[in-house]
Amino acid sequence: MTPVATRMRPLPVQEQSSQSHTTATVSVDCPAKTNLTLHVGPTHDEWGGRHELDTIYCAVGVYDTVTATAKMPGAGFSLELEGAHLGDLASSSSDMRRNHAVLALFAMAQAAGRDPDVALTITKRIPVGAGLGGGSADAAATLLAVNQLWGLNWTIEQLRPIAATLGADMPFCLSGGYAQGTGFGERITAIDPQQLIDQGFAGDVLVGAYQSQLSTPEVYRTFDVVGAGADDRNHLQAAAISLHPRSGHAIDAAREAGARHAFISGSGPSVVAFVPDDATAQRVIEAWRTAELVDRIIRAKAPAHPIIGVTQ
Ligand SMILES: C[C@](O)(CO)[C@H](O)COP(=O)(O)OP(=O)(O)OC[C@H]1O[C@@H](n2ccc(N)nc2=O)[C@H](O)[C@@H]1O
């Protein structure tokens, strides 16, 4: 499919400069995330009603690219989105001021005491509303890019509290790899990867993606009613499958075709399958395609990490 470029509506409350003054451009490739385990506990009022989590995050090598370019002082910000699969971000009712990358830019501007005079471009490859943390990846990429663009040199540990104000997954997305998340998902602890690698949670991954999106709050609300399946490492899996049954069939097919692990990614509806070799990958792809159990298949590697590049 030919990629479409969507230029977002200009912000009415701020003057947009037609001539941006480029001092530097920083591009960050930020990977998607999945949850190798996701244990969901009770809700907490002090977290805005969010649930207590104990999760093992894993970054998966499907990357969005966020490019940040300095603009003239007072020029304000701009946002451009590119990509073949923009989901509800392509809708005319999508408000760019609510885009996670823009919220991240504003959070950095506030923390640094600066104006958000930055042009952002997001090349989206992570499916939207898919349980793959695409918005969180874009926010994390923006924090990393602006940190570099403004020469702040803040450490990841200094950036994490800013990321935590934006969402549960964002602190993890700053570093990628594997990590444990507790609290509402925002408290990140390093873990020894060897056991996960030995269990087959590394190497080749197939992502089964869908045109339809699932709303994360709706999946949590459904979980509150249906609970977790007896053997589910991801407590949101039964809720996501009840809302999107094709994902359940895709999990069954991937396991039958020899995937070492196949599960709902986060809040779904995407399915992630870890495969031990190329022959198994081909069998899973064939099974998914023949029965039309997914709409799109993305091949990737895990674990993955953000990549920061300064182009000027
Ligand atoms: C499903 C996961 O991706 C698993 O890592 C996360 O729990 C959700 O991550 P996220 O989208 O970054 O989450 P947030 O933006 O903080 O919250 C979105 C919504 O998800 C629900 N939510 C999220 C995190 C959490 N610990 N409990 C929740 O109930 C709430 O309805 C919340 O309003």
Ligand SMILES: Nc1ncnc2c1ncn2[C@@H]1O[C@H](COP(=O)(O)OP(=O)(O)OP(=O)(O)O)[C@@H](O)[C@H]1O
């Ligand atoms: N930069 C962004 N990329 C993707 N979605 C965004 C972005 N900014 C805002 N959103 C909105 O956030 C919603 C969730 O999108 P996202 O791709 O982050 O889903 P998700 O991975 O299922 O989220 P979660 O992290 O809650 O599991 C979408 O409805 C989308 O409109």
